[in-house]
Amino acid sequence: DSGVTQTPKHLITATGQRVTLRCSPRSGDLSVYWYQQSLDQGLQFLIQYYNGEERAKGNILERFSAQQFPDLHSELNLSSLELGDSALYFCASSDRDRGPGQFFGPGTRLTVL
Amino acid sequence: GQQLNQSPQSMFIQEGEDVSMNCTSSSIFNTWLWYKQDPGEGPVLLIALYKAGELTSNGRLTAQFGITRKDSFLNISASIPSDVGIYFCAGPITGGGNKLTFGTGTQLKVEL
Numbered sequence: 001d002s003g004v005t006q007t008p009k010h011l012i013t014a015t016g017q018r019v020t021l022r023c024s025p026r027s028g029d030l031s032v033y034w035y036q037q038s039l040d041q042g043l044q045f046l047i048q049y050y051n052g053e054e055r056a057k058g059n060i061l062e063r064f065s066a067q068q069f070p071d072l073h074s075e076l077n078l079s080s081l082e083l084g085d086s087a088l089y090f091c092a093s094s095d096r097d098r099g100p101g102q103f104f105g106p107g108t109r110l111t112v113l
Numbered sequence: 114g115q116q117l118n119q120s121p122q123s124m125f126i127q128e129g130e131d132v133s134m135n136c137t138s139s140s141i142f143n144t145w146l147w148y149k150q151d152p153g154e155g156p157v158l159l160i161a162l163y164k165a166g167e168l169t170s171n172g173r174l175t176a177q178f179g180i181t182r183k184d185s186f187l188n189i190s191a192s193i194p195s196d197v198g199i200y201f202c203a204g205p206i207t208g209g210g211n212k213l214t215f216g217t218g219t220q221l222k223v224e225l
Contacts, residue, residue: 002155002157004155031211033211033212033213042215042217042218043156043201043215044215045206045212045213045214048211048212050211055211056211056212058206058212090155090156092155094211096211101146101158101161102158102211102213103158104148104155104156104157105155106154106155107153107154107155
C-alpha cells in the first residue's frame with residue numbers, strides 16, 4: 001500500500017460526458033501528479049501540482065483539467081469524453097525534498113463507450 | 114524528447130533463474146528509477162539511482178546507473194513467481210517540476 005488513494009476504482013461512461021477522478025496523496029506529500037496509461041501510449045505524464053499550484057504540464061488535452069485543494073487532495077476532470085480517452089489514470093505523490101521518486105495510487109480505470 | 118527504450122520487451126524465464134534488463138536513452142539523465150507494475154495495480158518504486166556508476170540493491174534486485182548517464186540496468190537474482198509483472202525504468206523530464214518519463218516496459222513471466 002503506497003498510501004496514495006484514488007476513487008473510483010472503475011468508471012464507465014459514454015462519449016461526450018464529463019467525469020471527475022479523485023486522489024488523496026500520502027500524508028505529508030505536497031506534490032501530486034497525474035498520469036495516463038494506455039496500451040498504445042504507455043505511461044504518460046499529464047500534470048503536476050505542488051501545494052495547490054500547477055507546477056508542470058505534460059501532453060494534457062485541453063478537455064482535461066486538474067486542481068489541488070487546500071487539504072492537498074487533487075481532482076482530474078475529463079470532459080467531452082472520446083473513445084480514445086479510455087485508459088488507466090494514475091495519481092502519484094511525492095515529497096520533493098526526498099528526491100524525485102513518486103508513489104503511485106492504484107489507479108482509476110476509465111472506460112468510455 | 115526524452116524517450117526511454119527498454120529491452121527486452123518481454124521475457125519468459127524459469128523460476129530460480131537470474132534476470133537482466135536494461136533501459137537506454139538518447140539523453141542524459143541525472144536520476145534513474147525502476148518501478149514494477151502488477152496487473153491492475155499502480156507502479157511501485159523499487160530502486161532509485163542518483164549518481165553515475167552507482168550500484169544499488171533492494172533484496173534480490175540490483176540496479177546500476179550507467180557511466181554514460183544514458184542507460185541503467187536492473188538485475189533480479191533467483192527469480193520467484195511473484196516477480197511476474199512489468200518493470201519500468203523512469204527518469205525526470207527536464208523543463209521544470211518533478212515529472213517523470215517512463216520507459217516502454219519489460220514484461221517478466223516466470224515459469225514454475
